[in-house]
Amino acid sequence: MVDPEEEEAMEEITFKSDTVLSDVHLNTPNRRHLMVRLNAVGQPVFLSQFKLLWNxxxxxxxxxxxxxxxxxxxxxxxxxxxxxxxxxxxxxxxxxxxxxxxxxxxxxxxxEALLDDDGDLEVVRRPRAFSETEQKELSRNKIHPKILTQGAENLNEKEQENIHHNMVKIEHTMATPLEDVGKQVWRGAFLLADYILFQRDLFKSCTVLELGAGTGIASIITATVAKTVYCTDVGEDLLAMCQRNVALNRNLTATGGGTVKVKELDWLKDDLCTDPQLPFTWSEEEISDLYAHTTIIMAADVFYDDDLTDALFKTLYRITHNLKNTCTIFLSIEKRLNFTLRHLDITCEAYNHFRFSLNDLEKLRDDKMKFIVEPIEATFPQFLVYERIEQLELWKIVAAPIS
Incomplete structure (x- = not known):
């Protein structure tokens, strides 16, 4: 039994000054997400559904x-x-x-802005449809907690029946510290998913590696067309959430015949984890399959820290040099504007570092590999309902062996 006071406290979503919140969650109607449990570190976990526009x-x-x-x-x-x-x-x-x-x-x-006769800004306000009392009563019904057993991996039959072919269901957290942003859903993953569904033939029957997969939404979408998707990140709690999302959407991926394998891949380590005593480890067969058949690598909205960006590009370099085939890399990023005291101006430091890293990768030459970088215009259709802002970018890198 959950203490009534604890349950009531869980209904209130608190945003602290040291946390960040994805715009995807801000724009998701309250009726579309449901608090389902607490994770291992006590964060509320929500279940949100995102509509797929197939036709x-x-x-x-x-x-x-x-x-x-x-x-x-x-x-x-x-x-x-x-x-x-x-x-x-x-x-x-x-x-x-x-x-x-x-x-x-x-x-x-x-x-242009609306101005009155004196040149003052006129603010268009939302009509008050309800009284304050009615509004307060409605707000109490926005979230209905249902606490599930921590670590439960199997879904009951009723939950499976509720999964529809045009909905992606994702468990995630909200308003997390910076180190836990992988547990949120970000627009860059939606942009990447749009491109995957638009270029189905390119991804069809492929072996795909996603780096920094977070909640796994892009990997799940990819598995509707690809053969095998290695969905990777770091952190047992995050990977357990990702594994549950794969289970939540198994009916969706089953239609395309794809398989999602959730694995640990730490950009700060040179080798893949093969310890059989640890969860989300790699078998020798999976490592062999990864290097023998992977033709696509992708990452979405993971460029927010310069050290991690450097580690990612080193990982890309290391993995592509071990692949047996030419590989195409897709990187999605949102260009975020921030005011910094160091510059006393609005800058995009994380984005600028990403662009410098892209430039360095393209200039890199060795005896084995060359990297060809080009932007992809975001003029392809939307297959997911979200706000595609102009700051979203998609980049393509072809890692080709030098003959």
Missing amino acids: KDSWKDTQVKGKKQKDIQIENTVHEDRSIQEPCGKSSNSVDFLNKNETKTFPSMRI
């Missing part, structure tokens, strides 16, 4: 067919202001909104 008709609900990506980004800019969106279930048209407020400034495509 073109569904995709048109998110992106207007035939429009250029630039036009789509203009619409996304308008939609970022939640105070001007229409009620849930109705689609809002950015052009109609601009016409109503006479702020359209084509062809420059800028959105």
Whole structure:
């Protein structure tokens, strides 16, 4: 039994000053995620569902067919202001909104602020649909905790039946310290997943390695088309969460016949873990398969610390030199702007270090391997419902042997 006071406290999500929160969670409606348990370190674990848009008709609900990506980004800019969106279930048209407020400034495509006669900014406020008392009562129903047994790996039949082919269900935490950000879902993983579903033929029947997989959402999507996906990260608690997410979506991956293998891969170590006494270790057969058949390596939104970025690129160099085949690497990153006291200005230090590392990798020459780097324009369709902002980037690296 859970203490009623403890259960009530768990319903309140507290964001501390030393924690970070993914924008994906901020934009996920409360009814879409459910607190299910506490993890090994006492963090609340939530179960969220993310819709997959498999067909073109569904995709048109998110992106207007035939429009250029630039036009789509203009619409996304308008939609970022939640105070001007229409009620849930109705689609809002950015052009109609601009016409109503006479702020359209084509062809420059800028959105001007609304000013009154004195030049002061007019703030459009959301109408109060409920009284404070009613709003308080509604907020109490946003989360309904259901505490599960810690470490339970098997799902009951009812949970399996509830898994639908167009939903990805992911367990994750929210508002974590920086060292636990892998337990959250980030937009970079969605961008990478979009590209995978768009380029199904490229990933079909392949052996894929994901580095820094976090909750495993990109690996799970990849397994709908690939043959084998080695979903890797570090930390027993994180990998256990990732393994559970694989189990939650086994019906989804089964349709494509793919297999997800959750394994530990520490970028700060030269060798893979083969200790049979440890969880998420590698067998000799799996290591042989990894190096013999891997043709794609990918990583999403893992470039937030310069030391870890350096370690990742060293890992890429080491692994690609041991592969028997030419390998294509896909790296997804969100360019984050931060004000720093050191520069007294808004900078993108982590992103800049990532770009320097890409440049160094491309210039690198040895007797065995060369690396060809190129950006991929994010003009491909969205297959997941999220906010694709212009700061999201996807990079392609071809690691080819020198003949």
